[in-house]
Amino acid sequence: GENVEQHPSTLSVQEGDSAVIKCTYSDSASNYFPWYKQELGKRPQLIIDIRSNVGEKKDQRIAVTLNKTAKHFSLHITETQPEDSAVYFCAASIRGSARQLTFGSGTQLTVLP
Amino acid sequence: KAGVTQTPRYLIKTRGQQVTLSCSPISGHRSVSWYQQTPGQGLQFLFEYFSETQRNKGNFPGRFSGRQFSNSRSEMNVSTLELGDSALYLCASSPAGTGDYGYTFGSGTRLTVV
Numbered sequence: 001g002e003n004v005e006q007h008p009s010t011l012s013v014q015e016g017d018s019a020v021i022k023c024t025y026s027d028s029a030s031n032y033f034p035w036y037k038q039e040l041g042k043r044p045q046l047i048i049d050i051r052s053n054v055g056e057k058k059d060q061r062i063a064v065t066l067n068k069t070a071k072h073f074s075l076h077i078t079e080t081q082p083e084d085s086a087v088y089f090c091a092a093s094i095r096g097s098a099r100q101l102t103f104g105s106g107t108q109l110t111v112l113p
Numbered sequence: 114k115a116g117v118t119q120t121p122r123y124l125i126k127t128r129g130q131q132v133t134l135s136c137s138p139i140s141g142h143r144s145v146s147w148y149q150q151t152p153g154q155g156l157q158f159l160f161e162y163f164s165e166t167q168r169n170k171g172n173f174p175g176r177f178s179g180r181q182f183s184n185s186r187s188e189m190n191v192s193t194l195e196l197g198d199s200a201l202y203l204c205a206s207s208p209a210g211t212g213d214y215g216y217t218f219g220s221g222t223r224l225t226v227v
Contacts, residue, residue: 034215034216036218042220043203043218043219043220043221044156044203044218045218046215046216046217049215089155089156091156100146100158100161100169100171101146101156101158101216102158103155103156103157104155105155106155106156
């Protein structure tokens with residue numbers, strides 16, 4: 001089955017700096033890659049996603065890049081703010097199949113004021 | 114529009130007991146998935162239901178089961194509880210049966226087995 005590895009497990013940045021979280025996946029059939037943000041004690045929330053026919057997608061300060069050949073994808077957060085502090089999860093799945101997301105192990109992002 | 118509602122929010126059970134958790138998806142959403150979240154194993158897929166049919170099941174023992182009703186509400190059941198079943202159980206709904214529409218997660222049920 002699919003295996004998703006996520007790095008780093010913890011990341012601390014100064015407010016205003018950029019943060020990058022990287023994930024690799026094993027199943028070349030995976031073609032949908034969402035990112036979730038989970039604040040302490042709250043539900044995971046979808047923040048951005050990308051399909052395999054797209055190399056990059058941006059939404060304000062958040063961007064995701066995908067390298068299908070290398071089977072890795074990354075989340076980029078620019079101009080970080082304290083409210084960006086949370087655990088971020090990447091995931092992978094195969095479009096068109098019964099929904100099953102395989103999640104990475106999560107990255108605890110701390111934005112220092 | 115109401116979100117995904119999970120009940121109860123917190124639950125304490127004794128080893129050997131069984132438990133039933135409930136999930137009401139967003140109105141109009143027909144796909145409901147369940148995940149177990151633990152500090153050690155992260156988010157792991159349990160099963161997915163669409164139109165009252167289980168279409169996919171994760172790598173969990175048969176003690177974990179579920180069902181979906183005609184109104185798309187779903188329940189999951191865990192029998193013969195073990196200490197290792199202590200976790201946050203998350204339900205997620207999505208509008209389509211297949212495809213890549215993003216999940217909307219509920220707030221979860223925190224199960225503690227003592």
